[in-house]
Each structure stands twice: as structure tokens, then as C-alpha cells.
Amino acid sequence: MGFFKRQLPMIIVSVVGFLMIVSYFSPAPFLQGMFTGANEWVQIIANFALVIGVFSLMRAHYIKIKRKEAGYGYSIVMYICLIFMTFVGLALERNIKSGGVFMWMFKWVNTPLTMTTFSLLAFYIASAAYRAFRARTFDATVMLVGALILMIGRVPLGAMLSDFVHQQITVTQIIPGLPEMAGWLLSVPAMAARRAIFLGLAVGIVATSLRILFGIERTYMGGGD
Amino acid sequence: MSGKTHSGKCGFFAVSLTVFLCIAMATVGIGQPGELVLPAEFKAIDTPHDAGKSILLVWSRSPSEETRADKGLEYVIYEATSPEGPFKVEEKAIVGLEDTLCSDAPALFGFSPRHKNFRFVEISQVDEETEEVRQHWYRLGIRDETVTEPVMLDTIVTAKARMNYFMSHRWNTLLVLLLMAGLVLVCIEWAKKHPDLFIRKIPGIDAVDEAIGRATEMGKPIMYLTGYSDIDSIATIASINILAHVAKKVAQYDSRLIVPNKWAVTMTLTQEVVKQAYINAGRPDAYNADDIFFIAGEQFSYVAAVDGMMVREKPATNFFLGSFAAESLLLAETGFSIGALQIAGTDSTYQIPFFVTACDYCLIGEELYAASAYLSREPRLLGNLKGQDITKIILTILILLGSVLMSLHVFYPEQHWLQAIKHFFAAL
Amino acid sequence: MIWHELLGIWLAAGFTLAIYSFLYKDNPAYKLAEHIYVGVSTGYLICIAYWEVIDKKVIAALGQHEWIVIIPTLMGLAMFTRFSKKASWVSRIPLAFIIGYTAGVAAPNNIQGLLIEHSYATINPVLTAGFAPQLNAIIMLLGVTCGMIYFFFSVERKGPIKVAARLGIFFLMIYFGVAYGYMVMGRESILIGRLNFLILDWIKPTLAAIGRLFGG
């Protein structure tokens, strides 16, 4: 039994991974077919797994309802919405993409909730910036200056401001305007740092993948040998 | 010298270059601007690194390109199913002067500068009706606005489309992969002999103990998020590896660990990992599977639910490790508002700034992948970090050297080997 | 205006305000919106998963006698063995398949897409025509190499390495600030979208309708 529980999954990981690598380097149709096939298989498995996720969600709310925990009424609402949406989408409407109750729910319930939750970012981005962008240390100051130049330089205000200063004080004309500075910061020093991050990431990702394929790293399977 | 050039092709190009130069000089000597001059060389070869569906037709540039460029000069390819013909009157392909030089397609021909003197076209050998690969024969014509009929070259060429098993233009990827695989294995052996390997401090990971201790003291739970991506992202796997260490410590400290998941597969894996960690810590009874659950499957409903849970459960510590998208700041700011100590780490470069501003500690990019090894202190994994470092050192040296050579190339433009390192890194 | 659209606008406006109420503090309106959101979005996800994957890729394939699709189906079903204590190890097989796939795809793709591509973009002549491009090339090269040195894990930070790593942090900080500033505008426009909806699609038409009602 130990073989099926421990070794077999590791063998599958290595074999599947190796085949994927080979198919990356070969144009042979059967390998390419295997690559797309594997991609579809992963999708199919993940979609079956969704049932387990939904089961977990329903169980968590069921426990709340059963124990009549504070706010269990919300869990009942969750149940109603989930069952209603699923019933409409699976049983009532075969063509869910256009018209109908399903798309109406998507358009007037799901989308506004998505957009609104997303838009909370505008508030958070302001409060986080207010708190963190203070000239406390050298590093924090560098961040602050970079953020300010970008924020001012990329709106019309930045251009107007630079033009005004350039016209008033002729000497400042040797200093580039804020939009140019913003563009330069983005394309040179920030790009350099981003590339360094990317190169480090690539090495980290590949090394982690190889550790997994060689069976050196197996913590994700519950660890132990 | 680019490694992409095959020796056979080298010979072919060397010969054809000579022929081309002779003819070019001859025509210039004759200097008849009124006549179209035929290319000196016309050849068919199998398309390298394809599945055997097409061939390439390659010919030397006609000297007329120089003299009659403004006359809409173009080449015409005629096709036949047998060498005797008949060559279909309808053109198989018309080849203009833009983007058809062999040097425009280094993936097929490599970077040799001589390819500037040749043009090519890729021709499918698949029969449109039967979808079978069939051999064809080709002739080349040249024409411009001033002539009604194209001037035809007598040469009839053909090639068999062969199946290639290796995408030769990806040899650089293969080389890097083999190098890294070798380094991984070598460094493991090395680390077994040198267990006391130096690893620099990673502040975010050093804070893990403090963060868990804090939660225990306050009697509040710890929240751990594996991020936005499913298990198809290596960052998620890295995060699950870190979770194993965190869970073990949580079990030892006797705190509560909450792991809300966005994906069913990560939920399954995180349950497995946490359960095993509790077993390893000798406290299997303390493991509660209901604390590792699926909370919502869509990006912002996940945010709404996790944020709601955060303000209600008030965890003392938040871990955000894995891939994150727009939700990074939505989670971290809510975490800040409840006064949680927050440790974040992500490979999503655009989200790192948000985590840096809103969290107490942030693992930047690669540090996320190093964290598991750092926490485990296992020689095999630490040796692996050494391997990563060696790769980066080699990369740094190559980048510096490459830049120096490229600078020299500015002064010696005919020394094409100076571009070799840059060309090695060309993703074709 | 059609009645169901009017209902939709009012519903959407209500949800928008409910979510925004969270900015003040957690409250019943937010909780209600949150639970509805989780229910609806998960239901949506289930339907999409069924129609786009199970129906199109499994049932349709079986209809065309592509029996190979039975293997991933069985692997998918094997995930359910998690509910049994004895057989739960079977679920490791589909997990192993997915992880093998992930690792196998990630390794070469990241070498090509990140490592090779960004190295290629970095290697440029340092000595070029003009002072400005030359300076930029030097700064770029410096930033990339020092940034990489910052990530070295097994090299002690002393002497030149310390200086380089420090310089690397400097470049990283510029990037963080610049990237933050760069993202601000896009985030603002999302809020504008919501405000536009609330004011232009909801409040103003409603006020206009009330005005018509009483103003004759």
C-alpha cells in the first residue's frame, strides 16, 4: 500500500512533468497533441474538483445554520442564492450566454458586486499611500519621490506644472519636465529593477519545478517520506 | 558564430554567396537598368523544426532589387505536382521585398549576416482538400510594373517536407534547463557534505516565529492565504510548501490556523499538508479540517468573503503568500485595519509595491521560492539555493560580458561573433 | 424603461452602496451583499464549469466515441475519494498529475519567457552614440546586475557585494514607488465607473422621474 500512497504519486509527477518538458521541445504531432490533451485533462479534473469546493462551502454554512450561530440567516441567504443560480443555469436555461434570468443575475447582481469590490481599491490605494509614503528613511523617501513623480507626471497637471516652471525660471529648462521624468523612471531604473525581479523569479520557478520533478521537494504532498 | 547554422547550410550559403557576388558584379558591369536580372541561386530545403508540413524556398537576391526598387519589384512562385509540370499559371505565392530576407527569420536560418543576401518563402506541402502532405516542384519568376509577364528562372526545385523531432531554435532554453538541472543535482550532493551552509537573512521569514507567537499570546487565529492562482502556478505550490512549516509551528504553539481557499484543488492540498504537519508535530487531535475550507471561487467574491471574515475573526497574523492580483491591497488594507501583523510574498511584480506599503514584511519575487528551503533548514533544499545562486552568477556574468562585447561590436561591426552572447538569449 | 432593467438598476445600486458601507465598518448590509455575492458567483461558476467543460469536453467527446476522455473523468471522480478515510490516497493520483503538469510546463516556459527574454533585452551596447542613451544603458545594466545581487542567498553581504546589494535595494525601491504611482490612475477609473453608474444611471434618472411625476 505504501507504494500506491507515496511512490506512485511521485512517479506520476515526474513522468507527466518530463513528458511536458519533452513536448515543449518537439514539434512532433503526437507530443503536441499530448500537450494540449494534458491541458484539457487538467481542466476537467479541476472542474470535477469544484464539486468538493462547493461541498466544503455548503458544509461550512450548514454548520452555522445547524448550530444557529450568530448571523446564520446570512448563510440561509447564501444557500438560496447558490441553489437558485445553479438551478436556473443547469436546469432551466440551456443557453446561458444570452438573455434569460441567468444572465440577468450575472449582469445586475454579480457584475455590480464585482465592480464595487474592485473599486474599493481606489479608497485603499489612497489610505495606504497616505500612511506609507512618508520620508522616514532613505528607502521610503526614494519610494515616495518615485510615486509622486509618476502620479503627477502622467496626468495633464504634470505637463502644465513643468511648463509653468520652465517659463518662469529659465534656468530650470535644463531639468526635464515631469512627464519626461516619469517616462524615464518607468523605462530605465524601474524597468531595470523589474528585470532583476523577473530574472530572479525565473531562476526560482525553474529550480522549484526541478525540485518537484526530481522528487526532492514533496512537502506539498503532506511531507515526509 | 551562431550555433544555429547547420554545417550543410553553411556550405550551401558559402557557395551561393560566391556565385551571387560574381553575378552581381557582372550585372553591375553590364549595367542594363531596363532589364530584370534573375536571381543566381534558387533552392528548396525542408523547414527545420516543424512537424513535416512545409518546405522553404530560398534564393539569392536579384541585383534588380537595387536598380528598380521603386518599380514594385516582386518574386512569384509557381507550383507543379510533377517535375515536368505543368506549372500552374496561378501564382502559388507572391513575395515582396518586406520581411522576406533570410536574416529576418533567425528562427529558421540563424543570425549569420550573410543571410541578408537571400530571400525565402515558406510553402505548405499539405493538400488543402485531402489534408495529406504531398511533394511539389517549384519555379521562380521575377516581375515589376514595367513587364507584363514575369521573367522565369529555368531551375526547377523540390524538397521533401520531413518531420523534425527537435525545435532547434529552442536549443538555448534546453541548454539552460540542462544546466540548471545539473546544478540542482550537484548542489544537493555538495550540500550533504557541507551542511553548515551560509544563507543570508530573509527578514520576512525570520518573522514567522514571532508572528505565530504573537497570535498565541493574543489568543487569536492566524490566517493563511495561498493566493489567487490555482495549483497551475508554481507560486501556489511554493506557498503550500511554506504552509507546511507554518502549520507545524502553529501546532506546536497550539494556535488556530484558518486557511480560506479560492480553489478546490488547493483546498485539498492545503488540508493534506496541514493535517500532516499536525501529525508530525505530534498533535493529530488538534487538527480541524473545517478550518481549511473553500470560501468562494471568483476573484472578488473571494475578496469580499475573506475581508468579511477578517473583520469578524480578527486574526492576529495574516500570511499572504502566492500569486496575487488586484486583491493584494484589498486584503492587506483590511488586515491593517484590524491591526494584524502581516507577512506577504508574491511573484506578481505589479502587486509587490502594494504589499510593501501595506504589510509588515514582504518577500520579493524569488524570496518566496527560497522561503520553504530557508524554513526547513534541510541541507538538500539549502543546497538547492546555492544552485540558484550559481545560476544567477553565471547569468550576471553573461549579461555583463555580453554588454561589453556588444559595445565593442559598435566599433567593429564586421566582427559578428561579438553578438554571440546576445544572440544566445534570443527567444525565437 | 423596461421593468426588469429598472429593477436591475435599483438592485445594483443597493449592492454598490452595501459594499461601500464596509468602508465605514462591517454591518448587516455588507454581510447580506457578501453572502449573496458568494452564493451567486459560486452558482455562476458551477454552471460555467458544467457547460464549458463537462458538457463541451466530456459529454460531447463521449458522444463522438473519444473514449480517452474517460481517464481524466475517472481522475476527476477520484478526487471524491477524499470523503473516505480509507481510499483518500486515490485522490493523490489526480493531484500528482496536475502538479507534474504544472512543473513540467513551468520550467521551460519560464526559462524562455522570463530568463532568456529579459537577459536578451538587457544585453545592449553600453557605448553608443550620444550621452543620454549611453547613460541609460549603464543605469539599466547596473540596476539589473545589482538587483540580481540583492537576490543572492548564499553569498555573505560584505565588501563590494554589500554595496551592490544596497544599490539593488535602491533600484527596487524606485520600482516600487514608480509602479505604485503608475497603478493609481487605473484604480481610480474603476471607482469613477461606479460613481458614474450611481449618479448618472440611478440617481439622476430617478430624480427626473420623480420630477415628471409631480411636475406634470
Add this chain to the structure above:
Amino acid sequence: MNIWERILQIDRRYIFLLIGISGAIPIIMSFSLPTFVTPEVRGVYNAIDALPEGAMVLVSFDYEPSAMPEMDPMAKAILRHIFGRGLKVVGVTLIPYGTGIGEELFVAMEREFNLKQGVDYDFLGYKPGYQAVVLGLGQDLKGSFPKNFYEQDTRTVPILKDINSLRDFDYMMWLHDDAYGGYGWIIYGRQNYGIDIGSGCTAILATGMYPFLQAEQVTGIVGGLKGAAEYEKLMGYTGSARLGMVAQSSIHVMIIGLILLGNIAFILSKRKPKKEPSG
């Protein structure tokens, strides 16, 4: 605790309030700032304006719902221009979410211009494969989309009668929030089938599109809310984009002001706050 220290520790909910108000007021009051039209937006406008009556325009709706606040005002302004001139539109999308977006826009336009599906416009819908879809459309439109979004046989749809490939379109508008398929429309659509393309994209993506403008692979770029506002200006109306631009500037200035205020307070209070950012 002096005033500066109080400002430093201000409850973040006041910040939220300031942001909300500074965004809402310009929209409520319908403020508008003078809008200057940039050449890249004019490039798209002029290209559409120069099309002969009855010309065919392909529109690809390649953006996700999360980009709708930025993209919808732009898409509406451009579609109004196209339909207002009596041109015909065929819609398509390379991403699954694009179907909902495309359908909704067509429904809105149908009402506004009294259009008829199948005669004045048609929507092909979604097909996976990015570049493969572009290539498929380039070779055989009806073969790669046997049925349109409304489940009709594309061979029987009147508007598609003479449309067999990308070559039969007079212009293409690419509305996108990402470089789907690695700029498949430009690389394959433009280079292989010679279709003129206008790009409409999010502000973040616009920077990355400029090389294509310089290489004349797109006739113009409409970038983000700002681009949409300029297009509305060209069309001669003040829509949500122009109102939104003022609101956006106002929020933007507010955030900058807050950061500056925080720093002034910090310097004047000379007090170290608890939380340090880490790197």
C-alpha cells in the same frame, strides 16, 4: 498631541470620505474640463471618418468586465461614430467574457440607432485560440464561425454575404485590456491580411501600444478614460468619459495632496510612527 500628530494618525475613514466626495462632486455637477485631442486618438477617428458609406468594420471586444469602467465609454463613443455614419459592424471576441460585453453594447446601439441584427450588425461571438482565431478568420470566416453568437448559420446572415475573410473588412477596431494572443490581431491580422487596425485599450496598456503606432501597424490609439474623453470631444458630446476625467483628476489631486500633507505633518511633528515598510 499637537495638530500635526493628529493629522498623522487620522482615521482612514476620513480619507475614504474625501476620496468619495472628490470623485462624486464633479459628476453630480457635470463639470467638464477642456479636452485636447491628441493625434493618436485623431488617428482612429479620421480613419473611421474616411470610410465610405456602407463600409464594413470589424470590432473585437477583447476586454474583461473589470476593465468596463475604462473601456465602455470608449467603446460606446467609437460605436456611435461608426453606426452614426451608417457603417456596418461585425463583432467578435477572443475571450470568453467578451461575449457578454459585446452583446450588451450591440443591444444599446440597436436601441439608439434603430439597428437590425443581421442587417446592420452581427456578432460572431467567442472562439478559443487567440492567434488561431485570427488566422482562421483571415482564411475562411464562415468556416471558422459556422454559427454566429445568436446561433444563426453565418452563410445565411445578410450582412455577411460578401464577407469571406479579414480582407473583406475596411477597418478593424481592436478594443482590448491585454495583449491577447501576443498582439495576434496586429501580427497576423494586419501583416498577413492587410486590415487597417485602430487600437482602443486601457491606460496601462496604452504605453505598450506606441511602438505599433510608430511602425504604422495601428492607425491610432485610444487609451483609457482620457482617450475616451477625447473621442467624445471629437464626437461633440459630453459623456461619462469626459465627466469621469474631471472626477479622476480630482481624486488624483486629492491623493497627491494627502501624500504631501502626510509628509508635511511628519516633518513638523518629528515623531516616528510605529509601522515601517519593509523591503
